[in-house]
Amino acid sequence: MTDIRKGQAPATLERASFAERFRALFLDPAFRAEDSGIARLETIAWDAYQEGRKAPFTEKAGAGYADPAYDLSVEWVATKARIDAAQARWALADTPTRALLVCGSARNDGTCPGEISKSFRLTQIAREALEATGVECDVLDLSLLTSEYRLHIHPCKGCVSTAMPLCHWPCSCYPNHALGQTHDWMAEIYERWTAAHAVLIVTPVYWYQSPSPLKLMIDRLVCADGGNPDPTSTGGKKAELAKTLEMAGWDYPKHLAGRAYGVVVHGDVAGIEGSRRSLCDWLDWMGFVDAGAVARLDRYIGYYEPYATSHEALDRDLDVQEETRQAAQALAAVTADLRAGRLQALQPERARPRPK
Incomplete structure (x- = not known):
């Protein structure tokens, strides 16, 4: 087996540093009347931190797992069950076609920016176009990360x-x-991706890249491309067991393959082509099927114009509105072909010589 390299992570927090971070949650003077209670909660949290109580509620894995006696997190088990149910519905030919529309902007009018995003407006245009073809739409507005409590x-x-x-x-x-790493939205987002027959990402460009909420989601979807559906096979997070499994031969299952996709990227100065290519390359790698050139769109809106008038620029740009509409229509058409089996006949699945 290969060596496991160590020496990067620092020591755990000292008691005083932990207390400072924990109490920062209760900085508001309104909490001062409850300082004694907060101190008791801090002691409980400190004990959990020291003992590494990552999953306080577990259940035996049971039949179907490599180690039926392993204690799985009940939260993970619940998420896995929802994903499995969504995948089963996705595979049924007689279910309505479902599209996931991902609004990648971090901006909304519920917090500091004070205004909706252009991505949201374009997402709504795409939604209307998809629904007009009979597709059920699920809008995943990633800007909620910036405006919802502890999401x-x-x-x-x-x-x-x-x-x-x-x-x-x-x-x-x-x-x-x-570690206090809770309220993770991905437990819900995995299910929503799994339930979708088609995905359309509508996003701006931030500094030549995808906005951070979108990039966070993309990184966390790595488990859908080769991920292990059996945590008991690695004893949870035991690196040596995982390395042994991979070296023995791993098939890198593509858990979301076979869904159609489209991408709409917009910007105001630079970076739209690189961002669009990166998103499309990622989805191609994941085993998604692109809906054609019409559904791989990158456009400038209000090129080098003031930020303050960018919505007015979108109001005037009827062409980009129509192009977004057509991207959604192309996605609907390809998804229909994909579900009917017509597209697979043209693009038969082939064994990968270098799976990863």
Whole structure:
């Protein structure tokens, strides 16, 4: 087996540092009347941190797992059950076609920006076009990360780089109650991706890249591309077991393959082509089927015009509105062909000579 390299992570927090971070949650003077209670809660949280109580509620894995006696997090088990049910519905030919529309902007009018995003407006245009074809739409507005109370997409911890089987499907890194890493939106988002027959991402460009809420979600979807559906096979997060499994031969299952996709990227100065290519390359790698050139759109809105008038620029740009509409229509058409089996006949699945 390969060596497991150590020496990067610092020591755990000292008691005083932990207390400072914990009490920062209760900075508001309105909490001062409850300081004694907060102190008691802090002691409980400190004990959980010291003992590493990541999953306080567990159940035996049971039949179907490599280690039926392993204690699985009940939260992970519940997420896995919802994903499995969504996948079963997705595979039924007589269910309505369902599209997931991902609004990638971090901006909305419920917090500091004070205004809706152009991505949201374009998402609504796409939604109307899809619904006109009979497609059911689920809008995933990632800007809610910036405006909803304690809603998080925690960062990917990079387990896949240690060994692919250490990356579980769905992700088992969160919640981690010992570290206070809770309220992870991905538990719901995995199910919504699984339920979709088609995905349309509508996003702006931030500094030549995808906005951070979108990138967080993308990174956390790595478990859908090669992830291990059995955490008991690696004893939870035991790197040595995961490395042994991968070296013995791993099939890198593509859990979301076979869905159609489209991408609409917009910007105001630079970076739209690179961002669009990156998103399309990622979805291609995941085994998604692109809906054609019409559904791979990148456009400038209000090129080099003031930010303050960007919505007016979109009002005037009837062409980009129509192009977004046509991207959605193309996605609907390809998804119909995909579900009917017509597209697979043209693009038969082939064995990958270098799976990863």
